[in-house]
Each structure stands twice: as structure tokens, then as C-alpha cells.
Amino acid sequence: MKVAIGSDHGGINIKEEVKALMDEMKIQYEDVGCTCDESVDYPDYAFPVAKKVVDGEVDRGILICGTGIGMSIAANKVKGIRCALAHDVFSAKATREHNDTNVLAMGERVIGAGLAREIAKVWLETEFEGGRHARRIAKITELEN
Numbered sequence: 001m002k003v004a005i006g007s008d009h010g011g012i013n014i015k016e017e018v019k020a021l022m023d024e025m026k027i028q029y030e031d032v033g034c035t036c037d038e039s040v041d042y043p044d045y046a047f048p049v050a051k052k053v054v055d056g057e058v059d060r061g062i063l064i065c066g067t068g069i070g071m072s073i074a075a076n077k078v079k080g081i082r083c084a085l086a087h088d089v090f091s092a093k094a095t096r097e098h099n100d101t102n103v104l105a106m107g108e109r110v111i112g113a114g115l116a117r118e119i120a121k122v123w124l125e126t127e128f129e130g131g132r133h134a135r136r137i138a139k140i141t142e143l144e145n
Helices: 009-024 043-054 069-075 087-095 113-125 132-144
Strands: 002-007 028-031 061-066 082-085 105-106
Touching: 002 009, 002 043, 002 069, 009 061, 009 113, 043 061, 043 069, 061 069, 061 082, 061 113, 069 082, 069 087, 069 105, 082 087, 087 113, 105 113
Parallel strands: 002 028, 002 061, 061 105, 082 105
Antiparallel strands: none
């Protein structure tokens, strides 16, 4: 698995934690930025991560900003992206099993580093269940097309 990861200034600390987790899990990743704590625009990082996912350059994406809301809104504007904002482990697992999400968003000002690592870990390890859930994803894809 290969993951694209990005954050704005509000998410750089958790981004580093998640990168360390992926190193531990031996998951390849590409960091698209940002690398500063000065104000930047979240779409400048959400769009490249999302595009790498839909173009097949990576398997999944992770985005972090202050709340995760801006990143998730921006990523979901890219056709083919199913980005979910998750701030608990149950939702992170369910969004992979039931929604086949290909991008995870989190908010650094909402959750701490330890919980972010737990969320990212379960999201990265969980597979899509398919079945009745695949039918629902197909309806979303049909609307996009």
C-alpha cells in the first residue's frame, strides 16, 4: 500500500505522528506538504492528495487540518474521492468497511496525537466489506458520472 498524506498549518504535528506510524507499519507514503506553521490554504494540499488517489499514483490518502472539515470538503470535490472525517476509531473502521473511503481526514485541534495514530492505524488496516455496501457505493459513482 502507498499513501499520500498532506496537511495545512493546523495539522502538521499530527501529520508527523501519522508518518511515524506508517514507518512503523512499513507503509510507503508521499508527503505533499505543508511543512510550516504559517497560514496556508488547505485546498492546496487536499487537491494534490485526492488527485494522486484518483490517478492511481497511491492507494489511499490522509489529510489533516485544524478541524478536518475543510480538508474533507475539498477532497470530496474531486471526482472519485470518498473522504471521511473521523475523530473516533469506530467511525474510522466503519467508513472503510461500509463506505470504502479512499481518503481519511482528521482535525489536529479536535483530537490528540495518540488518538490520531489509533484512527489512522485502524483505517489503514481495515478492508472494504463489499456486498450490500458495494451496491451503495455504485449509486454514488453513478451520480458522479
